[in-house]
Amino acid sequence: MRHTYECPVRWADMDMLQHVNNVTYVDYLQEARIDMFMAHPEFAGGEELAEGVVVVRHELDFVAPLVFRSRPVLVDAWISEIRAASFTMSYEVYDEDASGRRVYVRASSLLAPFVFATERPRRITDREREVLSRYLEPGVDRTPVAADGSSQYVFPLKVRWSDVDAYRHVNNVKYIEYFQEARLRYLMHLHREGDTFGGIVVARTDVDYRRPILFRLEPYEVDSWVSHVGRTSFVIAAEIRDRTGSVPGGEVLATSRSVLVGFDQQTQRSAPLTEDHRARLLDELGAG
Incomplete structure (x- = not known):
């Protein structure tokens, strides 16, 4: 199961090519993630998951440019992996009409529950695992990117x-x-x-x-x-x-x-x- 968020597109999101800037998509993902946790009553303690996680890793693949328009863009969010003290949320940013689906970005975020009062991570509770599992679908495999070299x-x-x-x-x-x-x-x-x-x-x-x-x-x-x-x-x-x-x-x-x-x-x-x-x-x- 996926959660779908209708994300507004703002004029300030555009870059010099008149596309949504790559940085802005990360903001879209964050908005979709918080909306998913806050919007569903089955997320007992959804506020804690929405506000009490830290991002460990982001991966974004930019598939097609998105230009400014008045209607929102759709963001699907789902859980692609659950571990003892972290989980991965996957996303697609897209439009869909009678002609099919046009994907702009595919992405994922590795997230870890975190207690900010003590500045320490925590394990996922049994209740959280049960609810997150309802949104479990496969993610997209990716090959690593070369990072060899030294500062220039x-x-x-x-x-x-x-x-x-x-x-x-x-x-x-x-x-x-x-x-x-x-x-x-x-x-x-x-x-x-x-x-x-x-x-x-x-x-x-x-x-x-x-x-x-x-x-x-x-x-x-x-x-x-x-x-x-x-x-x-x-x-x-x-x-x-x-x-x-x-x-x-x-x-x-x-x-x-x-x-x-x-x-x-x-x-x-x-x-x-x-x-x-x-x-x-x-x-x-x-x-x-």
């Missing part, structure tokens, strides 16, 4: 007060935004005068959450590098680090792998990377 660009990350949630942690959605900001700065850094770089879009993003990010005046750092280069796509890996402590090289707070694809805005289809762009990326791959 460091972006200073300033946390805004508005990034912090009710538990005084940076909200999980903001991590995706942080990695996007660092990635764009890295790509701008690679550009040389006279280069011809084509358009790109994000095809896939995986994020692992290791430690909470807290508000502070001193910036964190995002290390980025190129871990794979193909003809039409490439991978940028990144880590958010806290280098203020005693851990050599800094403590890793989150990691990311993003697959980016060349994109032709006229045809709205994937396209080969330009020679200049691919050459710069291959230089970075060799350096890493």
Whole structure:
């Protein structure tokens, strides 16, 4: 069984290509997840599940661009795996009409129940397991993305007060935004005068959450590098680090792998990377 959430599409969700920005989809998933826990009376203690979980991992595959319109987009949410102290929620963001289903994003979130008063995880209760099992359906298998390499660009990350949630942690959605900001700065850094770089879009993003990010005046750092280069796509890996402590090289707070694809805005289809762009990326791959 699946839960379906009607998610509003806002004008502010759009990017420069007039598509819903890849970061915004994570917000859609969060809204669908909370709606699922809060909307069904069979979720005894649904408020606890809605508010008392932490995200351990997000996986997103971007299938087709979604453009602005007045009607909501549909988000299906279901449970694809249950373990002792965590569970996986899978999602599809889509439209459906007489001609069939058009999927924009397939995604999953690994979630762990958490007691914020003690800052400790907890096991899933028998009642929670029984209710979650009613929504159990298979997820989608995925192949891992290459992350080999070492830091080639460091972006200073300033946390805004508005990034912090009710538990005084940076909200999980903001991590995706942080990695996007660092990635764009890295790509701008690679550009040389006279280069011809084509358009790109994000095809896939995986994020692992290791430690909470807290508000502070001193910036964190995002290390980025190129871990794979193909003809039409490439991978940028990144880590958010806290280098203020005693851990050599800094403590890793989150990691990311993003697959980016060349994109032709006229045809709205994937396209080969330009020679200049691919050459710069291959230089970075060799350096890493």
